[in-house]
Amino acid sequence: MIKKIKIFTDGSCLGNPGPGGCCAIVKYKQYIKKIYSSFYLTTNNRMEIMGAIIGLELLKETCEVSIITDSKYLQSGIVIWIKSWKEKNWKTKKNKPVKNIDLWIRLDTIIKYHHVNWKWIKGHSMHPENDLCDKIAKKAALHPKKIDLGYFKSTKFLI
Structure with a gap:
């Protein structure tokens, strides 16, 4: 029997x-796992995508996954825009490279192993798991630990 998982995600940037x-x-039955990551220099949109990635990468087998996010960018990107981006070789409608392509490809790869549905909820709306994700993401941002190499690649900085 396939496991039914809920993943609540959030990202924050100072x-x-x-x-x-x-x-x-990540919630499965009565089990709850909180996972977070932090970066020295990144963007809010990159952190929104990374929230979903780290939750999905935690799963060890194919699952039925509901991802709950307060990011329209994340939800629209993966549900609507990605099909067009891939058809246009990762270019936007204006024929420009898709921002955060490294993370979109990573997310697109991992969701192929699962049955995923995406749910948007309004942020800061007294939703317990979303509020907790927000709090943890903000706290993580205060104590960065990693370098976001994708940020540097997408902004053409050299390290």
Whole structure:
């Protein structure tokens, strides 16, 4: 029997760009796992995508997954825009490279192993798991630990 999982995600950035953090709360039956990551220099949109990635990458087998996010960018990107981006070789309608392509490809790859549905909820709306994700992501952003190499590639900085 396939496991039914809920993943609540959020991302935060102190400045944009700036230090950032992301969080995923993974729920299966009565089990809850909180996972987070943080970066010295990144963007809010990168952290929103990373929240979903770290939650999904935690799963060890194919699952039925509901991802709950307060990011329209994340939800629209993966549900609507990605099909067109891939058809246009990762270019936007204006024929420009898709921002955060490294993370979109990573997310697109991992969701192929699962049955995923995406649900958007309004942020800061007294939703317990979303509020907790927000709090953890903000705290993670205060204590960055990693370098977001994808940020540097997408902005053409050299390290």
